Amino acid sequence: MKHHYWEPPIALYLFLGGLAGGILFLAAIFNSFVVPGYAEVFALPVLVSLACVAVGCVFLVIDLGQPGVFWRVWTTSKSIIKWGATFLVIAAVFALLFFLAFIGDAWPIFAGLSDFLKPAADFFLIVAGFFGLCIMMYTGIMLSTLKAHAFWATPALPVLFTISAISTGCAAVVLSIGGWPAVISLESLVVSEIVLEILHVVDIVLVIAELIVLLTMVLSFAGAGNVTAKAAALRWVKGSYAGLFWVGMVGLGLVVPLVMYIGGGHSAAATLIAPILVLCGGCLLRFMVVNTDDRAEIPGENRYYNRVAKNDAEFITKWTYGDNQF
């Protein structure tokens, strides 16, 4: 059976898209309900999310077999991928508008543009945050609708991806809040500090939730999944992925940051290392899930495909597509 039609760019995109969605969602929530009126502290986090969307979209497009005509994704109305592409574009446009509303603080040449956009900045962030939430959910839903792959076709996967996206978004906001182009003032420092304190607790909750959903999903597949899902989950629990899963994802990606968050207080461990570990854990999760694309085996299929040539021999390429075509 052939595997891995979706290559590392797609896994990276799923991580970056979720991360961007998480940042926009959190920024919108905090700016609307928790610390209204200090939108400039979220300018750098929104810029980070814009960069993630941009890089993610580049990965998406270069993974296509026909990158030049990527706009064809908008030619049907049914597919989830089309909705995802729409969410990405809307979120990116409104995030860009929000960021431009504050670029004038750092680069006076854009002051006119920023002053023009600033009255609507809160609205831009709310729209971007809503579509950020849509991006986070669609990445998991898109995989979970592909029911040919037993490990993906579970409602736990969109939940896991959404929690992981908000959690990584949390970590990215912690690392970037209040930075350039926001003008450092006492007020913005205080607001950033308030947001950091809240995010500290929020990320503890999210990491615990992610741990629970991840272990529930993998262990229930390992115990009670169908043949295909069970084989895939056992690979995670005690097979070839066990090291990455237990040490990388559960250990360094979730438990260690959790301990640092709880016990670290305001040390560098809690404010710098733990968020970076959470980000790495989220990235690893996407890679492992995308690579676990096991399909139910048709008896004898694996033996057949193992014997098929992996690549074209030079002579057959020439014979089939060259000048010697029959």
Add this chain to the structure above:
Amino acid sequence: MTRYVMVIDQRRCIGCHSCTVACRTWNKLPLDIVYNPVVTEGAQGTWPNVHKSWQPLLCMHCENPECVPCCPSGASQQDEDGTVWVDPKKCLSCKVCVNACPYGMRDASHLEDRMHRFVRKCTFCRDKRQLDPDAKPYCVETCHQKARIFGDLDDPNSEVSKLIGSVKTERLFEEFGTDPQIYYIPELGGKA
């Protein structure tokens, strides 16, 4: 209405792979892409009670295909006669349909220029049937054991209708709800 289906008589298949070769030749496939593999099950059992069977595979041309609604560009589509096919002029090669197929019967081509790849699959030789509506796919024509039988299920006098109505047939992975339209007449003797 026409509904093309294929009946595969596993009692007759001898595992000669002629259909694979015919398909590869007609469709000019790269070496590692096979539309219709013939997979071998066995040999099972202990001498002298040994048993071996072959299962010719191809796109199931499902009535409710998984691979069509997920396509974002509308390249993956189904004709009124049930044929599921991909229009290379519309395909992006995002490979979501390759991942959606429960049978693994789609493949993303890689031989073409890096910027002009598309997803490939069996089309019941759609291009050939467009030239001659009575034509049969090459794998059917080449099968000297008459193990592959192609026809119109909606025509009560066709060979496939009579076979499906009279002989016990099986379909692959019906639990996915795709309503596959390749009917297997299982081998005699059962499993060893």
